[in-house]
Amino acid sequence: ILNVEQSPQSLHVQEGDSTNFTCSFPSSNFYALHWYRWETAKSPEALFVMTLNGDEKKKGRISATLNTKEGYSYLYIKGSQPEDSATYLCAPPQGSARQLTFGSGTQLTVLP
């Protein structure tokens, strides 16, 4: 089973703060790295699918970068809002490339 590490495990920030968290994964046999946001009582929703080393994607105040050579991705949230409170999951593919392996997530709480 692929070793996917997300840090920190949980995070509390004040509204308006910017924050970032990390996803680490083995750099061999890379195909794509997925980021999902999972709000309480809702279904996980895809934020980004990143495929190229050096890729940078942005959706509103959220952005992500990818380094496939060293095996990590950063997710940034600029000016956090209470509605950003969620668990953020990253998922690189397993060796077979047909399935993802999810990290245990970073639980973000944005305090008003």
Add this chain to the structure above:
Amino acid sequence: DVKVTQSSRYLVKRTGEKVFLECVQDMDHENMFWYRQDPGLGLRLIYFSYDVKMKEKGDIPEGYSVSREKKERFSLILESASTNQTSMYLCASSLRLAGVPIYEQYFGPGTRLTVT
């Protein structure tokens, strides 16, 4: 909008019962997945299917089986439910391209199963 639906939001079953969890997607996706989510463990893949009647084991298939007779429907079966199968079960679907998971997965609302 992609829609993935699951047959029940909450389910309570007794130990030893046979349990069926149903998932239906309406976007003609080739791939379908069953995950379970437990506190502190994230999403763990039980089984997935990349085509009708095709299935592959995920990371934790023990105690489970699946069925995919139609493209839009993927069923998870607990042959004899046990208390350690109490969990949140999520179904997901995605497009498929040559077996490479570059397409996002769309998740259903989840079924919280309690086995007593």
